[in-house]
Amino acid sequence: MGQGHGRNGLNKKEVIVLEKIQRFGGAMFTPVSLFAFAGIMVALTIIMQNPLIVGGLATEGTTWYSVWNVLEGGAWTIFNQMELLFVIGLPIGLAKKANARAAMEALVVYLTFNYFVSNILQYFGSTFGVDFAAEVGGDSGLKMIAGIKTLDTSILGAIVVASIVVWLHNKYFDTKLPDWLGIFQGSAYVVIIGYFVMIPVALLTAWLWPMVQTGISSLQDFMATSGTFGVWLYIFLERLLIPTGLHHFVYVPFNFGPAIVEGGLQKYWMENIVQFGQSTESLKTLFPEGGFALHGNSKVFAAPGIALAFYFTAKKENRKKVLALILPVTLTAVVAGITEPLEFTFLFLAPVLFVIHALLAATMSATMYAFGVVGDFGGGLLSMASKNWIPLFSNHWGTYVTQIVIGLSFTVIYFLVFRFLIQKFNLKTPGREEANEEAKLFTKKDYKAKKAAEKGEALATANGGNQYTEQAGLFLEALGGSDNIETISNCATRLRVSVKDINLVQPDEAFRAGGAHGVVRNGKALQVIVGLSVPQVREQFELLAHQGN
Known part of the structure; x- marks a missing residue:
């Protein structure tokens, strides 16, 4: 009873957990957003090398074939380096401060992790049931990542390591060391801690992941033969x-x-x-x-x-x-x-x-x-x-x-x-509103929304006329101002924000005044539906929020 329940029947702990999961899911979109263009370019370059479509032009050795083969090599970048993209991309969405430095830290620690795994398997591979002398790919369970022969933990390994580094970054990045150790502050300190944390992580990976790979293989067989119901679900x-x-x-x-x-x-x-x-x-x-x-x-x-x-x-x-x-x-x-x-x-x-x-x-x-x-x-x-x-x-x-x-x-x-x-059921979809719904008297909330828009315009001018600043300023005001913001992230179309006091957040109309499609509310976690310009709006939102503090 003491925990209390939100509007969706979740207690506070459940809301916090769900909020963190949602934030993590939003951060996943940072690298995933790159795949659409890459997929289209891979498809296009393959089409241009297909003799069934372009005839003799696609014969190996022709200039046509060579040019498109070069372009195809570049198009595969995203797919061939997925792990690195997720390692770099997740900290951008999850770190609470100095996101760029967090991305660098995650990359260094992830490479360190893979060097540890590689050397462990080189000397003790047989102990863990891994033939490290085997060729990468296929059923070997091995892969080349950034030139390192290691276990193929795919994006899951990248996500786990990046998450660990983000936690270390958020906790230790601002740690003040004695002056004589000052050179090791900030990113260096995070990487140092990450180095030692990755030793047991690499050992656990070398021990457990080959078993996981066996399980994944079984899952693949099951899903491939699960039939129509599996696809439906x-x-x-x-x-x-x-x-x-x-x-x-x-x-x-x-x-x-x-x-x-x-x-x-x-x-x-x-x-x-x-x-x-x-x-x-x-x-x-x-x-x-x-x-x-x-x-x-x-x-x-x-x-x-x-x-x-x-x-x-x-x-x-x-x-x-x-x-x-x-x-x-x-x-x-x-x-x-x-x-x-x-x-x-x-x-x-x-x-x-x-x-x-x-x-x-x-x-x-x-x-x-x-x-x-x-x-x-x-x-x-x-x-x-x-x-x-x-x-x-x-x-x-x-x-x-x-x-x-x-x-x-x-x-x-x-x-x-x-x-x-x-x-x-007389659902109020677009165009079915009451005839007089748009004609209404303006309230104090309407006035505040107008003032927020005016403030956004002033901020936009101060920032060189950035078209997203006005929108971000209005959203910030509708969310209770800078002092009420706890965390900020985004996914494909939504600005995800956690606030300190939900009572300071204005109704959905205040957000729609800034062009939002609506707001998802779950306790203190809110999602403002911005649209495809959400990365630019988030950037301005963070800038304004930090200026306010």
């Missing part, structure tokens, strides 16, 4: 957990880690796309694991159905305004695969629709998988075309026709289901 959770930020923990191990295939689904698909394209066997036979990369279909096919339902259930006099609202976010979802602006629109106004969306998205992907559709369908229309339809159409056109027919069928299903529920 995966897609359902990936969609349903978006509001909590926990969806990162569902898709990251599959897309970028070892949960289903070595190196993750995206990398494996790109590495074998030419072989898949030249084969006449069904894609489901060639790559059954590809059912776990179908979640992008809900971005391409669901979004238009949802948008149409919003439009046709809106009051006739409001339909032009609704069209202006939903058209850009729908196009963004379909073309680029960024769905959060659209999904959060109805998540705030009618949460039940979000659950229905997750159920329908899972059912659509599972239906496609049952009819043989697999591939790398995690993004929008551009990604689908470049990674699947164009390079593989000649031998697998039937699969893609099936995908499109099922997808368009679900566009209609989405429209009918959403329209029925909106009308049946």
